[in-house]
Amino acid sequence: MKAAVYDVEGAPGVLKYVDVPEPVTGPDDILISVEAISIEGGDLINRRSTPPLPSWIVGYAAAGTVVAVGSKVRSRTVGDRVAAFHMQGSHAERWAVPAERTWLIPDGVGMAEAAALPISFGTAHHCLFTRGMLRQGETVLIQAAAGGVGLAAVQLASQAGATVIAVVSGTQRRGRLRELGADHVVDRTKDNIVDSVRQYTHGTGVDLVIDPVGTTLPVSLSALAPEGRLVFVGNAGGNSLTVDLWPAMQSNQTLMGVFMGPLFTRHGVRTSVDEMLQA
Known part of the structure; x- marks a missing residue:
């Protein structure tokens, strides 16, 4: 899948959109097909001043549709529309996050609005x-x-x-x-x-x-x-x-x-x- 990464901190030009391994969905996680991301102030600060950790994917807020659920997850099902917050990894095509860090998106609320709201x-x-x-x-x-x-x-x-x-x-x-x-x-x-x-x-x-x-x-x-x-x-x-x-x-x-x-x-x-x- 594709994701936004950077190898060295700096201006926006250090960002790259590259192929990365698929995320691993743990027993307490859900896998989201990302449809909208929220670019937060922390993303900008990290990119400018924080050396990336290995396998670091940019972003910590997004919204999308659940495409898989972990074995222990009972609160979410495939097809749910969710907004999510996690420490990294949202600026990618798919994102595995703990189910407890997601919110169901009600009908009538768009993905972009839901990604930015939490x-x-x-x-x-x-x-x-x-x-x-x-x-x-x-x-x-x-x-x-x-x-x-x-x-x-x-x-x-x-x-x-x-x-x-x-x-x-x-x-x-x-x-x-x-x-x-x-x-x-x-x-x-x-x-x-x-x-x-x-x-x-x-x-x-x-x-x-x-x-x-x-x-x-x-x-x-x-x-x-x-x-x-x-x-x-x-x-x-x-x-x-x-x-x-x-x-x-x-x-x-x-x-x-x-x-x-x-x-x-x-x-x-x-x-x-x-x-x-x-x-």
Whole structure:
């Protein structure tokens, strides 16, 4: 079968589409004929900076049709349409993944949408509500709001009755973000984020920040209200993280890290993704 691989980290040109051995379907696995893949931020970071392991196939999110099931699998059958998350191997014609890392795709939901939903919306939901404890009437600042997790967070926070401040680079997505539920859009290339937040919150700061960038943590902390919460999820900025936490301690703020990889098999995350696929 064909799959996307790379031998050395670097620019997109290092990717190759080559013949690789067929995946082995274990007793707890299902074999998916891949019809849509989701290119995630982690794929880009890995390709740019992480030497590949032997037999490494790019990608960790996709959707397709089940063509075989392992001997212990009872929850999936051949012909099921599924979305899946696993640590590697999705950017290929076929993909063997543990059945517990898949979600059934309901009628009316396309493969492309289903491939992208678990990571973007599952991550955003977990950060906003499980860790961030966002409540109706609160104000949330979303860094990198035009990215996958950011776009999902804007929609979910707006639907929950929060005031949403979205941070983007440039103005080209301002209208789209407002359509999706952002109350205010801040262009970080022109606007001072903290000053804008103070203006929109009448000087108090936001109750919650969702930060998938990492290098923006000092700004995110400065935008928080006293006793506010900051959830950082990843390091898309790609640099080391150095943050002065003394002001956060003085303001009784809470800083939480989220790494979603091991969480997708937990009941709460699985259930939230199922519910969003059905919505």
